[in-house]
Amino acid sequence: MAPVTTPTLTERPAWQALKEHCQAVKHLHLRQLFADDPARGVNFTAEGAGLYLDYSKNRINADTLRLLVQLAEECGLRRRIDAMFNGEKINVTEQRAALHIALRAPEDERIVVDGVNMVPEVHAVLDRMAAFADQLRSGEWRGSTGKPIRSIVNIGIGGSDLGPVMAYEALRHYTTRDISFRFISNVDGTDFKEATSAINPEETLFIVCSKTFTTAETLANAHAARKWILDKLNDVRAVRKHFVAVSTNAAEVSRFGIDTTNMFEFWDWVGGRYSMESAVGLSTMIAIGPGNFQAMLAGFRAMDQHFRSAQFDRNLPVLMGLLAIWHNNFFDTHTIAVLPYDQYLKRFPAYLQQLTMESNGKNITLNGGHVNYQTSPIVWGEPGTNGQHSFYQLMHQGTRLVPSDFIGFCQTLNPVGNHHDLLMANLFAQTEALAFGKTEAEVEAEGTPGWLSPHRSFEGNRPTNTILAERLTPYSLGTMIALYEHSVFTQGVIWDIDSFDQWGVELGKALAQRILRELENINDAPLKHDSSTNALMRRYRQLKGVQS
Numbered sequence: 001m002a003p004v005t006t007p008t009l010t011e012r013p014a015w016q017a018l019k020e021h022c023q024a025v026k027h028l029h030l031r032q033l034f035a036d037d038p039a040r041g042v043n044f045t046a047e048g049a050g051l052y053l054d055y056s057k058n059r060i061n062a063d064t065l066r067l068l069v070q071l072a073e074e075c076g077l078r079r080r081i082d083a084m085f086n087g088e089k090i091n092v093t094e095q096r097a098a099l100h101i102a103l104r105a106p107e108d109e110r111i112v113v114d115g116v117n118m119v120p121e122v123h124a125v126l127d128r129m130a131a132f133a134d135q136l137r138s139g140e141w142r143g144s145t146g147k148p149i150r151s152i153v154n155i156g157i158g159g160s161d162l163g164p165v166m167a168y169e170a171l172r173h174y175t176t177r178d179i180s181f182r183f184i185s186n187v188d189g190t191d192f193k194e195a196t197s198a199i200n201p202e203e204t205l206f207i208v209c210s211k212t213f214t215t216a217e218t219l220a221n222a223h224a225a226r227k228w229i230l231d232k233l234n235d236v237r238a239v240r241k242h243f244v245a246v247s248t249n250a251a252e253v254s255r256f257g258i259d260t261t262n263m264f265e266f267w268d269w270v271g272g273r274y275s276m277e278s279a280v281g282l283s284t285m286i287a288i289g290p291g292n293f294q295a296m297l298a299g300f301r302a303m304d305q306h307f308r309s310a311q312f313d314r315n316l317p318v319l320m321g322l323l324a325i326w327h328n329n330f331f332d333t334h335t336i337a338v339l340p341y342d343q344y345l346k347r348f349p350a351y352l353q354q355l356t357m358e359s360n361g362k363n364i365t366l367n368g369g370h371v372n373y374q375t376s377p378i379v380w381g382e383p384g385t386n387g388q389h390s391f392y393q394l395m396h397q398g399t400r401l402v403p404s405d406f407i408g409f410c411q412t413l414n415p416v417g418n419h420h421d422l423l424m425a426n427l428f429a430q431t432e433a434l435a436f437g438k439t440e441a442e443v444e445a446e447g448t449p450g451w452l453s454p455h456r457s458f459e460g461n462r463p464t465n466t467i468l469a470e471r472l473t474p475y476s477l478g479t480m481i482a483l484y485e486h487s488v489f490t491q492g493v494i495w496d497i498d499s500f501d502q503w504g505v506e507l508g509k510a511l512a513q514r515i516l517r518e519l520e521n522i523n524d525a526p527l528k529h530d531s532s533t534n535a536l537m538r539r540y541r542q543l544k545g546v547q548s
């Protein structure tokens with residue numbers, strides 16, 4: 001019998017049908033789509049876990065949606081969701097489960113990895129974190145000279161930094177003001193210097209956060225922090241009171257000199273970019289308190305349940321994932337803008353950059369073939385309204401189509417005058433303007449001379465999603481992060497790639513190690529890189545003050 005071969009993505013019937021369908025809808029204008037269906041702004045919406053998604057301002061109709069859902073089904077999305085929730089080793093290249101959903105599972109759930117129910121272990125770590133957070137917040141945990149801790153410095157990079165920073169900024173309203181929080185990620189000494197410039201070592205606790213505990217940047221900063229503490233406090237026993245670690249690697253933690261009783265663990269089935277609600281969130285928990293942290297986990301959990309149970313055409317992460325595919329693969333858009341109309345979410349786009357692009361920036365399928373279609377879009381963004389006075393010009397009148405997610409809250413955490421109405425008026429105005437534009441005739445009817453009207457008109461037909469929540473809370477933040485996590489997963493399933501590995505970061509890391517040795521040992525054998533790299537390194541050596 002001939003072997004049964006799985007069709008590649010582009011051979012799937014739904015993909016073929018979408019390609020054809022795209023030709024038919026491509027030239028439709030959102031003005032027309034809204035005129036044809038007065039209920040469109042209600043019909044093309046979905047709700048889940050307290051979030052409201054309006055996706056009506058996308059260039060789709062009911063057939064598009066039906067075909068996208070069919071594509072998800074043909075690609076086995078349901079089976080893959082179940083596989084993730086059941087702890088199967090869906091991270092195939094690393095032979096691991098991707099079980100971030102276990103980090104927010106309720107205590108009575110069973111999620112088994114290699115024969116062990118992980119949920120009790122997750123809750124045991126959460127309990128230890130809570131006890132430690134309480135000790136710090138109450139002033140019971142003291143530095144080596146007896147002073148309470150007033151500054152927490154998280155040292156980590158990538159997933160060991162972006163989640164903690166984003167959550168700290170996003171939930172600032174809920175944070176204790178008795179302790180200051182700083183984050184050191186970059187191996188640029190400036191980051192270390194500035195973060196430690198105005199704090200007192202006697203009152204400082206470093207959280208060294210690294211899944212592997214081998215990341216060069218993090219270890220360099222952790223060693224600098226150790227020296228900073230020892231230089232100032234002159235007592236090697238101070239390390240015990242001023243350092244804790246968050247890691248999966250106890251051996252490396254103790255090799256660094258941190259007692260493993262001061263280590264908060266997580267597991268290899270948690271990807272770095274999916275780890276902010278594990279022990280990696282220790283700084284978050286200290287900042288907002290264990291109760292608020294639990295509320296954030298409840299938000300994640302609510303979105304997990306929605307993702308697992310809602311039918312695809314009402315499922316927020318699935319809809320957002322499929323719309324991303326629609327734009328990326330059928331309209332050939334290259335980027336997605338994430339535009340939170342909330343200053344607290346200023347680091348949310350940066351967080352989503354790692355989540356999305358490290359997960360889906362791949363060109364090899366699960367069974368090792370090359371993709372013949374585009375994968376992850378480039379994610380970028382800034383809070384509104386700031387972006388309006390910067391790059392929105394291109395979004396409105398540029399030659400590129402930029403699908404975008406607008407995020408807003410109905411209630412403000414900081415009532416000041418009519419600021420919140422003004423803020424939200426701008427959000428609604430932008431999505432309306434992007435969708436419907438303004439014709440030259442409309443511009444001229446307002447008295448603009450004919451020669452100027454092309455410059456002042458707006459084509460419109462720019463796709464947007466709008467995500468609304470009642471209020472920015474730990475709970476709603478949790479729902480929103482899980483929304484994007486599962487949307488990214490949905491896209492990865494359609495593209496048939498492993499969304500949980502990151503081999504693409506390795507080559508640069510290895511080369512940097514070699515180049516570092518060459519920069520430090522300038523009398524060694526001649527440089528053997530390409531002519532460009534050699535010349536750049538020579539110039540660097542010269543200008544840093546050493547002759548090569």
Ligand code: F6P
Pocket residue numbers: 157158159160209210211212213214215218272273358502505
């Ligand atoms: O270099 C990429 C990466 O491995 C990310 O995936 C990860 O979040 C980051 O580095 C930090 O890794 P670690 O937590 O092991 O220090």
